[in-house]
Amino acid sequence: xxxxxxxxxxxxxxxxxxxxxxxxxxxxxxxxxxxxxxxxxxxxxxxxxxxxxxxxxxxxxxxxxxxxxxxxxxxxxxxxxxxxxxxxxxxxxxxxxxxxxxxxxxxxxxxxxxxxxxxxxxxxxxxxxxxxxxxxxxxxxxxxxxxxxxxxxxxxxxxxxxxxxxxxxxxxxxxxxxxxxxxxxxxxxxxxxxxxxxxxxxxxxxxxxxxxxxxxxxxxxxxxxxxxxxxxxxxxxxxxxxxxxxxxxxxxxxxxxxxxxxxxxxxxxxxxxxxxxxxxxxxxxxxxxx
Amino acid sequence: xxxxxxxxxxxxxxxxxxxxxxxxxxxxxxxxxxxxxxxxxxxxxxxxxxxxxxxxxxxxxxxxxxxxxxxxxxxxxxxxxxxxxxxxxxxxxxxxxxxxxxxxxxxxxxxxxxxxxxxxxxxxxxxxxxxxxxxxxxxxxxxxxxxxxxxxxxxxxxxxxxxxxxxxxxxxxxxxxxxxxxxxxxxxxxxxxxxxxxxxxxxxxxxxxxxxxxxxxxxxxxxxxxxxxxxxxxxxxxxxxxxxxxxxxxxxxxxxxxxxxxxxxxxxxxxxxxxxxxxxxxxxxxxxxxxxxxxxxxxxxxxxxxxxxxxxxxxxxxxxxxxxxxxxxxxxxxxxxxxxxxxxxxxx
Numbered sequence: 350x351x352x353x354x355x356x357x358x359x360x361x362x363x364x365x366x367x368x369x370x371x372x373x374x375x376x377x378x379x380x381x382x383x384x385x386x387x388x389x390x391x392x393x394x395x396x397x398x399x400x401x402x403x404x405x406x407x408x409x410x411x412x413x414x415x416x417x418x419x420x421x422x423x424x425x426x427x428x429x430x431x432x433x434x435x436x437x438x439x440x441x442x443x444x445x446x447x448x449x450x451x452x453x454x455x456x457x458x459x460x461x462x463x464x465x466x467x468x469x470x471x472x473x474x475x476x477x478x479x480x481x482x483x484x485x486x487x488x489x490x491x492x493x494x495x496x497x498x499x500x501x502x503x504x505x506x507x508x509x510x511x512x513x514x515x516x517x518x519x520x521x522x523x524x525x526x527x528x529x530x531x532x533x534x535x536x537x538x539x540x541x542x543x544x545x546x547x548x549x550x551x552x553x554x555x556x557x558x559x560x561x562x563x564x565x566x567x568x569x570x571x572x573x574x575x576x577x578x579x580x581x582x583x584x585x586x587x588x589x590x591x592x593x594x595x596x597x598x599x600x601x602x603x604x605x606x607x608x609x610x611x612x613x614x615x616x617x618x619x620x621x622x623x624x625x626x627x628x629x630x631x632x633x634x635x636x637x638x639x
Numbered sequence: 640x641x642x643x644x645x646x647x648x649x650x651x652x653x654x655x656x657x658x659x660x661x662x663x664x665x666x667x668x669x670x671x672x673x674x675x676x677x678x679x680x681x682x683x684x685x686x687x688x689x690x691x692x693x694x695x696x697x698x699x700x701x702x703x704x705x706x707x708x709x710x711x712x713x714x715x716x717x718x719x720x721x722x723x724x725x726x727x728x729x730x731x732x733x734x735x736x737x738x739x740x741x742x743x744x745x746x747x748x749x750x751x752x753x754x755x756x757x758x759x760x761x762x763x764x765x766x767x768x769x770x771x772x773x774x775x776x777x778x779x780x781x782x783x784x785x786x787x788x789x790x791x792x793x794x795x796x797x798x799x800x801x802x803x804x805x806x807x808x809x810x811x812x813x814x815x816x817x818x819x820x821x822x823x824x825x826x827x828x829x830x831x832x833x834x835x836x837x838x839x840x841x842x843x844x845x846x847x848x849x850x851x852x853x854x855x856x857x858x859x860x861x862x863x864x865x866x867x868x869x870x871x872x873x874x875x876x877x878x879x880x881x882x883x884x885x886x887x888x889x890x891x892x893x894x895x896x897x898x899x900x901x902x903x904x905x906x907x908x909x910x911x912x913x914x915x916x917x918x919x920x921x922x923x924x925x926x927x928x929x930x931x932x933x934x935x936x937x938x939x940x941x942x943x944x945x946x947x948x949x950x951x952x953x954x955x956x957x958x959x960x961x962x963x964x965x966x967x968x969x970x971x972x973x974x975x976x977x978x979x980x981x982x983x984x985x986x987x
Contacts, residue, residue, distance in 0.1 A: 384766045435963045441765040442712050446905055447962045449898055453955030460948035571777075571894075574770050613781035616774040623759055623771045 364596020389570015395553025581632020701872025723877020753870020
């Protein structure tokens with residue numbers, strides 16, 4: 350039972366972080382139809398910027414996160430304007446490859462500036478452990494779940510309450526109809542990339558807290574795919590449910606079966622979902638019979 | 640030398656011919672001549688690079704059949720190369736298969752495996768298919784590194800040197816001819832494939848799958864055939880990697896390799912056989928040049944430390960810049976150069 354609770358909390362906290370990383374991914378896909386392979390590098394840059402600001406510059410926490418948010422927004426806007434806009438109307442393969450090329454560029458820039466040596470991330474959430482239903486559970490994992498929950502509620506409110514959020518959903522639904530309503534599609538595309546940069550700050554901080562500040566952060570970018578496919582590429586609640594399921598699945602597999610199977614089980618699940626239910630649990634189904 | 644100002648066909652035979660003008664025959668002769676003299680002109684180190692380019696060109700031609708001609712995106716290239724390399728290496732090292740037989744088995748095994756992992760293409764397309772093949776890549780690589788009994792896991796698999804008719808194939812010079820022959824056959828096969836009904840069916844599926852089905856092209860059958868044929872080329876490339884390097888390690892078949900091959904066909908030109916060759920040469924030779932440049936120029940010595948990062952930066956920039964400025968790749972640039980000189984001194 351204790352093992353089960355420990356594994357569940359570990360799985361849920363990993364899943365929560367995956368959900369946050371997946372959120373940035375879904376934001377971009379939903380509004381612009383672009384699949385962003387550089388999401389892992391967004392997390393990487395956010396992690397390094399926060400680490401640099403806190404440890405090397407000596408800024409307090411909230412200021413460092415503020416700087417990282419600004420960097421994230423700038424990054425999103427520049428990438429959208431310089432790289433993704435010329436890609437409008439190009440085939441899918443080109444759009445995929447341009448974000449893959451981008452991920453190589455971003456990872457290389459981080460490596461040139463800060464090198465390859467992994468650094469410990471300064472503790473910004475307590476590192477102790479607590480007793481939960483008789484099991485020992487690392488405190489930072491519970492915090493991670495909490496922070497992600499707050500961030501997700503924030504994004505959901507943005508989507509349902511704010512003018513920009515509603516405009517973004519309108520663009521995602523039908524670009525021409527949105528244009529006819531006077532919504533600037535270009536501005537919305539830019540906003541989606543900027544928001545993905547912001548969500549990466551929270552995701553990057555939490556991933557860096559778990560694995561340290563190193564290139565390993567960007568490997569979380571690939572794990573986003575099973576999550577978004579399970580939940581549905583264009584669904585925000587789907588990202589949350591997908592994150593939780595994939596997190597728990599690999600945690601239980603690692604705990605009960607082991608043998609390294611936990612690293613590949615998300616991809617096996619991914620293939621199975623694609624074959625059975627390609628648009629995921631909450632994704633919009635597009636029926637096409639060819 | 641006369642070049643045709645317009646090519647007029649009076650029969651289907653001439654329309655389907657691979658070469659139409661005398662200039663094209665001259666160019667073919669020049670290219671063949673270059674292949675013959677090349678190994679005697681380059682340094683021994685560059686000969687190994689040329690050999691790698693030859694093997695990569697075979698793999699890139701295969702990938703281009705799938706991605707460029709049929710429009711099915713695959714991120715599983717590294718995994719399929721691994722299937723080819725491990726099949727050939729294991730058959731040679733453990734079962735003692737003679738040289739061309741193990742390569743043939745590897746080609747067949749990879750083609751079958753590629754078809755199996757191509758099954759999702761029957762339901763998925765576009766980026767969903769890209770993600771499905773990404774999963775295939777991760778699963779194949781996981782099996783390779785964890786199936787210790789057969790593959791030896793993460794430790795390297797040593798492959799015995801190949802012998803052909805009692806003659807040991809060793810040294811870069813000997814392998815150059817083997818690889819050049821294989822690459823030549825692969826190029827010819829792919830170019831010819833595109834003049835057959837099969838190749839046209841592939842292009843029809845790429846251009847519009849609904850229209851293709853309406854005119855009687857069965858998408859299911861031809862998508863799987865595209866995976867089969869493409870993977871056969873990739874299997875050949877994988878098997879040659881194993882036999883040429885005499886060692887098989889899993890690091891050569893990661894997702895980065897899949898991306899490298901996609902970069903080759905994008906830089907070279909999607910849907911162009913010669914483009915795949917240009918792309919393979921470009922993506923393999925450029926990093927080596929950069930490294931040599933940094934080694935030779937003492938003023939650039941400070942770059943040594945960051946060399947892997949700089950190469951990665953240039954790799955990424957190459958992909959992004961080609962896609963933004965010349966999405967049809969080197970093959971298109973070459974075409975424009977030919978057009979310029981053919982029409983010279985007129986603009987058009």
